[in-house]
Amino acid sequence: MVLEEAKRIRKILAKLKLCCESVVLDIGSSSEKFRCVDQPYIDYYVFRPLRKIGAKIIHIDIKKEKGVDIVCDLASSETEELIKTIPPADVVLCTSLLEHVNNREIVLSRIRNLTKPGGTIILTVPYVFHYHPDPIDTGYRPSNTELECLFPKEQYTILTSEILEAYSYPSAIKQNLFAKILNKVLRKFNFEGKCKRYIVIPSKISLVVVKKNR
Numbered sequence: 490m491v492l493e494e495a496k497r498i499r500k501i502l503a504k505l506k507l508c509c510e511s512v513v514l515d516i517g518s519s520s521e522k523f524r525c526v527d528q529p530y531i532d533y534y535v536f537r538p539l540r541k542i543g544a545k546i547i548h549i550d551i552k553k554e555k556g557v558d559i560v561c562d563l564a565s566s567e568t569e570e571l572i573k574t575i576p577p578a579d580v581v582l583c584t585s586l587l588e589h590v591n592n593r594e595i596v597l598s599r600i601r602n603l604t605k606p607g608g609t610i611i612l613t614v615p616y617v618f619h620y621h622p623d624p625i626d627t628g629y630r631p632s633n634t635e636l637e638c639l640f641p642k643e644q645y646t647i648l649t650s651e652i653l654e655a656y657s658y659p660s661a662i663k664q665n666l667f668a669k670i671l672n673k674v675l676r677k678f679n680f681e682g683k684c685k686r687y688i689v690i691p692s693k694i695s696l697v698v699v700k701k702n703r
Contacts, residue, residue, distance in 0.1 A: 490584045493655040495534040498584070501649065502696055503540065505609060509543030514578040514603055516563065516596075517586035518548035521556025527649050535582075560562055563599050566591040576643060577605040577653070584613040585694075588629040589622075597639055606703040609648070612636060616652055617693035633695040640699045649698035657692045 490498075507513070515536075518524070520598060522601050524531045550557045556564060561568050581604045604610055620626050627680055633650045640647070 490528060490531050490535075490613075491655045491657050491692065491694065492530050493653055494584065494696070495530045497653055497696065498537045498582070498611060498613075499534040499538060501611060502535070502580070505580065507539065507542060507544050507587075510574055511544040511579040512578045512605075513539055513544050513582060514575070515546060515548045516581060516583040516600060517589070518550045518557060520550070520552065520554035522554075524556065544650065549575070563596045564590045566595065570681075572599055572603070575603055577608070579602055579605055579608050581608065581610045582640050583610070585615060585698040587612075587614050588627055590624060591625075591627065593629070601640075601701070604701045606701055608701050610640075610645075610699050610701070611696075612639075612699070613653075613694050613696045615692065616658065616695040617691075619690060619692070633693055633697055636697040637699075640697075644702055645699040646702060647699055649696065651696050653692050653696055655692045657690045 524536065536546060547558050548556060549559045549561055549563070551560065551562045553560045559571070561571050561575075563572070581600050583596075583600055587596065590596050600610060600612075600688055614631055616630055618630065618633060622627075623703065637647055637650055
């Protein structure tokens with residue numbers, strides 16, 4: 490997730506008017522360190538406001554690391570029984586994940602099934618973006634209108650569909666010492682400052698927000 494993406498998602502979540510009883514699934518969450526240290530704006534903009542209202546956040550990822558609540562490979566047909574234990578959510582958040590899986594249709598099917606009737610899916614995928622294997626990058630770079638087609642109109646209502654102008658670090662820069670120190674410093678401050686001067690690659694992100702019809 491890039492900074493502009495996190496800020497846009499914050500605004501989208503605010504409009505949904507979630508409450509303490511709301512369940513939010515974070516699909517492909519990565520670790521707490523990734524969300525809070527490596528890319529601290531993710532926690533600051535997306536999850537901190539949700540915690541303030543008392544929403545139940547469930548982080549799901551294939552990696553068994555601190556900050557992952559459910560270790561699960563949504564792309565595997567062997568995890569069906571585990572997935573049945575995951576509660577249906579008011580919001581399913583899936584950001585910059587689909588380019589990292591081979592079985593996109595399985596993942597999408599499970600995301601749809603994990604969304605309550607009347608619930609919302611927030612989906613982002615890079616559109617113009619550098620190669621970034623984690624552990625693979627399939628090169629999937631759909632437009633927002635292509636993402637819309639993943640949700641049948643008779644079952645879903647498109648709430649938002651857009652291309653975000655964004656900036657990103659190439660992997661080599663994101664992992665250097667300066668970037669790590671900078672991110673730790675930025676955690677302590679509001680991220681509305683001149684962060685962009687540190688970010689080097691213009692990028693574009695496809696974003697759609699859909700509501701599952703009741």
